[in-house]
Amino acid sequence: MREDLASISKMGFGCMRLPLIDPADPTSIDIDQFKAMVDVFMEAGNTYFDTAFLYHGGASEAAVRQALVERYPRESFTVATKCPAAFLPTKEAAHATLATSLERLGVAYLDFFLLHNLGSTRTATFDEYGMWEFAQRAKEQGLVRNIGFSLHDGPEALDELLTAHPAMDFVQLQVNYLDWDDPHAQARRLMEVADSHGVPVVIMEPCRGGRLCELPEEAAAILAEGHPAITQAEWAYRFCWDLPNVITVLSGMSTLEQVEQNTASYRARRPLSADERGTLGRAVEAIRALAVVPCTGCGYCVEGCPAHVMIPDVMEMLNLEAMTRNPAFAKATYGWRTEAGRASSCIGCGACEAMCPQQIDIIHQLEVAAGKFE
Ligand code: SF4
Ligand code: SF4
Structure with missing residues (x-):
């Protein structure tokens, strides 16, 4: 991995679940609270902020400007944002998001620019709108330092995309201990494919959208017995922090307390021991035992389906x-x-x-x- 990417703190701030003043209004971000969260995060030596054109109804990028960009030297942090081309009606609208994102964020360049949520039928729109070439041009113009994409799809799709687009500097993938050997999610295979292309990874959903912090009783008891002092979130982060070829691990934080807890966990981190890995494995088995359908994800059923049901x-x-x-x-x-x-x-x-x-x-x-x- 390039040295500038390898030196980034492995704890990244995901800005998609920021604190709100009015819980019913996703744009009503509590800027004062967010500023306090940014301060704790930065004081702990972390630097990576991940936002997107669509987060918080478009308000996340402007909040990052207010809480971070206008308060810290530009070289002291890195910021990533994403273009959701598959959700936009025209090529022109998709291309225009970059200028809007730069303006909302108040920056002259992005450290990381992602094509947002590739995979399945969504990928075709990115091809149709020429987003790969657009990202490359933006990099050549100095508007963007690293180009990549986030993906919700399997290892074959990742392999095809990285083969077709070797200029990608990084990729953002869903990786966590539950998905690691899951036959559908195949997080381990995804990481192996990225590594085989020499492309480093930003990990998203290390807690699987928060679910690994609210485990069913059966699994929670196993982790609590294995290590009473470690929170469920810490188990999830520790699994990801030590994986190779990782730029950073995103944590979508909503409260000051979460930032304090996560930064403290990160500071005190140490690799999972063999015993702890065994405990985690037993917790995964307990979670899997709750499955209601014995599907292995083999895909044999899909071939002959006239209705193309997934x-x-x-x-x-x-x-x-x-x-x-x-x-x-x-x-x-x-x-x-x-x-x-x-x-x-x-x-x-x-x-x-x-x-x-x-x-x-x-x-x-x-x-x-x-x-x-x-
Ligand atoms: S054939 Fe059966 S086990 Fe295989 S993916 Fe389809 S439903 Fe799941
Ligand atoms: S249409 Fe329904 S029953 Fe027929 S193959 Fe597809 S999913 Fe199965």
Whole structure:
């Protein structure tokens, strides 16, 4: 990894869940509170801030300007933001986000510019709008120092993208201890693919959207017994902080207390011992035991589906809900994971069930999923 990237503190500040004045208004960011959080984070020697054009209804970037950019020397921090081309109606609108982001942030250049949320059917829009060439030009013009993309897809998709776009300086991936050997998420494989291309990684969702901080009782008890003094969040971060080829690990913080706790954990960090890894492995088994569908993610069912239902993803969402006991989280994840083939598109032909080595009652499970998530 390049030295300037390797020297960045492994604790990054994700600015997508900032404190609000009015909980019903995502743009009402509490700037005073955010300033206090930035101060604690910076005083602890951390530097990486991650925002996006869309976070907080577009208000996150301006909040970063007020709390950070206008209060600290430009060289003392690095800032990343993202272009959500797949959510924008035209190429021109997608290209225009960079100028808007620079203005909102009040910076002359970005340290990290990401194409936001690649994967599945969304990737085609980035190709169609020429976003790869656009990012490259922005780098040549000095508007951006490092270009990359965030991805919600599997290792094959990552391999294809990094092969097609070797100029990428970094990639942002969902990595955490629960997804590490998960047959769908395949976080370990994702990290291996990035490494094989020589591309360093920014880790997102180390706590899987906060779920690994609110574990089901069965798993929480195992971690508490293994090490009573370590919080669930600390287990999750420690797993990621020591992985190789990592630029930083994002933590989406919402309170001053979280910043204080996380910076203290980071300062006191040490590699997980063999015993602690064993404890974590048992907690993962306990979480997995709560799964309701024995789907392995093999994908045999998908080939012959005339309705192109994203069956393995739908099964995973049913398990995600059971394992996290968080219906809202599973429903939100279902929203973007299955946009190319909802459970309700199923016409009941039965071709998938004939192919499933686990003999899952797929048609029934799809009905259950459609009822829960659509
Ligand atoms: S039963 Fe439904 S999900 Fe299965 S192959 Fe037919 S249309 Fe697709
Ligand atoms: S064939 Fe069965 S086990 Fe394999 S992905 Fe489809 S539902 Fe899951």
